[in-house]
Amino acid sequence: MLVLGIESSAGAASAAVAKDGALLGELYMNTKQTHSQTLLPMTEALLNNLGLSCGEIDRFAVANGPGSFTGVRIGVACVKGMALPFNTPCCGVSTLEAIAYGGASCADSVLCAVMDARRDQVYNALFRLEEGRLVRLTEDRAVSIAQLDEECRPYGGRLLLLGDGAALCHEHFAKWGARLAPEAVRYQRAGSVALLAADKPALEPAALLPLYLRLPQAERELKRKKELEQGRNRL
Numbered sequence: 662m663l664v665l666g667i668e669s670s671a672g673a674a675s676a677a678v679a680k681d682g683a684l685l686g687e688l689y690m691n692t693k694q695t696h697s698q699t700l701l702p703m704t705e706a707l708l709n710n711l712g713l714s715c716g717e718i719d720r721f722a723v724a725n726g727p728g729s730f731t732g733v734r735i736g737v738a739c740v741k742g743m744a745l746p747f748n749t750p751c752c753g754v755s756t757l758e759a760i761a762y763g764g765a766s767c768a769d770s771v772l773c774a775v776m777d778a779r780r781d782q783v784y785n786a787l788f789r790l791e792e793g794r795l796v797r798l799t800e801d802r803a804v805s806i807a808q809l810d811e812e813c814r815p816y817g818g819r820l821l822l823l824g825d826g827a828a829l830c831h832e833h834f835a836k837w838g839a840r841l842a843p844e845a846v847r848y849q850r851a852g853s854v855a856l857l858a859a860d861k862p863a864l865e866p867a868a869l870l871p872l873y874l875r876l877p878q879a880e881r882e883l884k885r886k887k888e889l890e891q892g893r894n895r896l
Contacts, residue, residue: 662719665743666855667704669696669736670728670756671776671825676704677851678711678718682859686711687852696735704739715743722858724849725753726872727784727801728776733871741866750863753872754854757786757801760824762853763846765790771798771816773839775826778803783826784874785809795857803874810834823847 666677674696677687688707690699708714723740726733737753744751760774768790776784782805787798804812810833813820818838822831825848831841841847 662859663713663717664720664722664855664858665704665708665715665718666754666851666853666858667700667721667723667736667740668756668759668849668851668854669700669732669739670724670726670849671732672729673848674700674703674732674736675851676700676707677855678707678713679852679855679859682856684852684856687850689850696732700735700739704743715749716747718743718747718749720858720863721749721751721866722754722854722861723751723869724756724759724851724854725869726756727778727803727874728756730871730873733873737869737871741869744866744869748866751866751869752858752861752863753869754857754861755786755801755872756849757784757824758788758795758797758857759849759853760847761786761788761795762857763848763850764821764823764842765793765795767821769819770821770840771813771819773809773813773820773822773827773830775809775822775824775830777826777829778874781806783809783830785826787813801872801874806830806833813839824849 673691675689721740721744757774761772764772772788820839823842
């Protein structure tokens, strides 16, 4: 099965193609250009270099959250746009699971995937490895750094931090032994998305949606404004 994976949930963007559990190719960019400028040209270049077309892809996969609201939307829209003309099956892969996959060689570790959610919070999920496969210890969630510190402290040096929030958490967690994953494997990549997709349920392109753990900032501000207005009206 040929799988094309897209990852655009944070500052970097990448595209990859995997076949039957083997990575055929991957392109990665971390520039100041927006994903709307880089993602489709990058994907087109990758397919051209591999001698493939969109019509030959058996499944499209995307990191559909959590992450940057804009980045996740662009990735999902990109995949749907490529899949819809051929009605090719799609699937969403948790960004946090894709991050944890980078630590798949660390069999004795508890893999702590963290993305900086700001306001002293992180998007997080914990995993361990069983027979080379990721097993969830928690669902994807938004938690405070202090709460995560308390929860993970018993793991001590077994805890391996991955993701763009890893260095931030390491500042707090290093005192009890938590380890910081090397730069080369710390972040989510489209290769991980493509490889993980083979075991995910397939969806029709139209059914693929972003998965957010928090409301977008504009919606949070609107909700707060309405709550304030309701409070004033009750006075």
